[in-house]
Amino acid sequence: MTDTVYLSFKNICKAFPGVVALDNVSLDIQKGEIHALLGENGAGKSTLMNVLYGLYKQGSGDIYLNGQRLENNTPINAINHSIGMIHQHFMLIPTFTVLENIIVGQTSTRPPLLEEKIFHKKVQEVADKYNIHVPLDKLVEDLNVGMQQKVEILKALYKGADLLILDEPTSVLTPQESQDLFKMLTYLREKSCTIIFISHKLNEVMQISNRITVLRDGKIIKTINTENTNQQELSRLMVGRDIATSAEKTPVRPGNVILALEHVTLKDKNGRSILKDIHLNVCEGEILGIAGVDDNGQKELAECISGLRKITSGQIKMFNQDTTYATTRQLIEMGMSYIPADRHGQGLVVNFSIAENMMLETYYASPFTKGFSLDRKYIQQYAQTLIAEYDVRTPSAMVAVKNLSGGNQQKVIVAREVAKGPKFLLVVQPTWGLDIGAIDYVHKRLIEERDKGVAILLISTELEEVRKLSDRMVVINEGEIVGGVTENTSIEDIGLMMAGSKKQLSNNDR
Numbered sequence: 001m002t003d004t005v006y007l008s009f010k011n012i013c014k015a016f017p018g019v020v021a022l023d024n025v026s027l028d029i030q031k032g033e034i035h036a037l038l039g040e041n042g043a044g045k046s047t048l049m050n051v052l053y054g055l056y057k058q059g060s061g062d063i064y065l066n067g068q069r070l071e072n073n074t075p076i077n078a079i080n081h082s083i084g085m086i087h088q089h090f091m092l093i094p095t096f097t098v099l100e101n102i103i104v105g106q107t108s109t110r111p112p113l114l115e116e117k118i119f120h121k122k123v124q125e126v127a128d129k130y131n132i133h134v135p136l137d138k139l140v141e142d143l144n145v146g147m148q149q150k151v152e153i154l155k156a157l158y159k160g161a162d163l164l165i166l167d168e169p170t171s172v173l174t175p176q177e178s179q180d181l182f183k184m185l186t187y188l189r190e191k192s193c194t195i196i197f198i199s200h201k202l203n204e205v206m207q208i209s210n211r212i213t214v215l216r217d218g219k220i221i222k223t224i225n226t227e228n229t230n231q232q233e234l235s236r237l238m239v240g241r242d243i244a245t246s247a248e249k250t251p252v253r254p255g256n257v258i259l260a261l262e263h264v265t266l267k268d269k270n271g272r273s274i275l276k277d278i279h280l281n282v283c284e285g286e287i288l289g290i291a292g293v294d295d296n297g298q299k300e301l302a303e304c305i306s307g308l309r310k311i312t313s314g315q316i317k318m319f320n321q322d323t324t325y326a327t328t329r330q331l332i333e334m335g336m337s338y339i340p341a342d343r344h345g346q347g348l349v350v351n352f353s354i355a356e357n358m359m360l361e362t363y364y365a366s367p368f369t370k371g372f373s374l375d376r377k378y379i380q381q382y383a384q385t386l387i388a389e390y391d392v393r394t395p396s397a398m399v400a401v402k403n404l405s406g407g408n409q410q411k412v413i414v415a416r417e418v419a420k421g422p423k424f425l426l427v428v429q430p431t432w433g434l435d436i437g438a439i440d441y442v443h444k445r446l447i448e449e450r451d452k453g454v455a456i457l458l459i460s461t462e463l464e465e466v467r468k469l470s471d472r473m474v475v476i477n478e479g480e481i482v483g484g485v486t487e488n489t490s491i492e493d494i495g496l497m498m499a500g501s502k503k504q505l506s507n508n509d510r
Helices: 045-053 075-080 098-103 116-129 145-158 175-190 202-208 231-239 298-305 328-334 343-347 354-358 376-389 406-419 436-451 463-469 491-498
Strands: 005-016 019-030 034-039 060-065 083-086 163-167 194-198 211-216 219-225 257-267 273-283 287-291 313-318 336-339 424-428 455-460 472-477 480-485
Touching (some): 005 045, 019 045, 075 083, 083 145, 116 145, 145 163, 202 231, 219 231, 231 436, 257 455, 273 455, 273 480, 287 436, 298 313, 298 424, 336 406, 354 376, 455 463, 472 491
Parallel strands (some): 034 211, 287 472
Antiparallel strands (some): 005 060, 211 219
């Protein structure tokens, strides 16, 4: 890292309807540093980077790169100025090879010939320069998530990027893959790449960054050298108060079995196994956590339990009744609440208002109805109460959910599901997109529900979240429960189980 200012934001302002996302932001990024951006939902981190990459246009203010003003910025212009952005959800074509994904859009010198051998040589030279090992001839769909992320980084470097923006880059990685990524980023920094690292994981930021900038409500709160701060100070800067690093829980007192899965198997239309002979029990007053890398059957498992998908074989029992073929409405009326991972596809109707989404599942019942009509006044008052309780950032309960940030959309779902007073709570990625303060609040609410005797099944790719909240914990890989975790199980062993390289299973752990 040098003291040379490479990227400079000067008085950047950006507003959306009813929200000031960036308020006079000025920030300097030095050449060859890893600069972390921290902040709550709506703090402006991603908005600032989207302005830099040309996905948004600032209302006012200027951006300077190498001392020159960036004008009329677009993603193509950003790429031409050696800026690369690695999005949280990868922009890869699964049925293309790694090489094809990297060179897609490139112009051949001898059209219509592709000149694949020439491109292969050029890409390999870049990969060798930055010590990135990826199989160029393999299909992307055959790669694990960590390798796919390397492909995204190599693609940006091949296009000439020497400024990389990484948005929540470890959200889909195992602990080992995260450490591999950090080694790569450190090597890239040594090669004079400049990296902007957006993350809500304070331990990662402390490990990987040189400097940290904290934003709050669209403003810069402080920029500090990483070696001169700690997690407690960063959490205070972000939310104005100390955040607990471990969950304060009373000793678990499990009661009756609320959910029981026996030999649950799910196959797709081609006969491929998605879930393999799943056995699970969840009792009153406990949190059973399922850890695993994303896309290993967690989504399908939750859909089978919640009645959205029918299993191929086996049995599901809830509240001591056979619910294998029960509908979602029947399960909700029995006492189930469901926080899905797909907030847009399953959790919300984004064109509806916050108030309408708050009673989405129970609109037909009292007190939301009066006679044959909706009680609009009560619905709005009810929504306003939950908005205040769950700190949903919005000017009104009548704002369409599509106008909220992702984190605030998630808060709407959590508020609706917990407020129903469930007996069984199925929770998938409950804090996805939430800031550290909101994560702390949601965690406390889940523990409160557990202490009330609610049975909770927590499915999350956030390993620390599962470890923090769970009374019992298992690991899923490729649709199979591969390990039961105890207090003595190391992070390394859990990571190996998540990657499918190790099994540590006991029937008592399930």
